[in-house]
Amino acid sequence: MGGTAMRPFSTGNINQSGINEDIYNHVWKSTNTLEQNKAAYYPRLSEAGGEGSTNNNQTSTLTMRNGRFLRLKNFEIGYSIPKSILEKTFIKSTRFYLSGSNLITFSKFKLWDPETGSSDGGIYPPLRVFTIGLNAKF
Known part of the structure; x- marks a missing residue:
């Protein structure tokens, strides 16, 4: 660190x-x-x-300090409704998804976020963000 x-x-x-x-x-x-x-x-x-x-x-x-860490930086999971279900509607395609960033960090260093590279913890750490979405084509 x-x-x-x-x-x-x-x-x-x-x-x-x-x-x-x-x-x-x-x-x-x-x-x-x-x-x-x-x-x-x-x-x-x-x-x-x-x-x-x-x-x-x-x-x-x-x-x-030893600043080694392992982080799950980005993850996304989604589901597209099959076209066979949608063909009877006016919707061409639909996809639901859930994504996140900076979800979990594994590190023996616990005083502040090891990714900041700061020697005194004075830098704001990366934010954890969750997104829920829907993509639809009509």
Whole structure:
């Protein structure tokens, strides 16, 4: 996910609640057990102006994610009424259909839509669209 390194704890990069929740659940904390802190994904931050505080804004690959995904992008199903049924009417042909786009995405990455290519989730994701239709020739 994303090919550029960022400063993840600087102003303006983290403002979505899902990202904040991910950080809270996976950050080093003094109240964690030793095992929880060993498994923490996000590092311990330092108080602004305190010892080690320059580490809070170091460029790193911390925010890089595996953005592999599989998406059912487009699908359409339709039914045409047989001409043998329509020949007794003034209708030459009729077709009903249902289509959709961006129907389902399979990805281990859950913070935002992986197709946006965004490194901070700040781009609106592709919309899921459903269409029901009828084509008729008279």
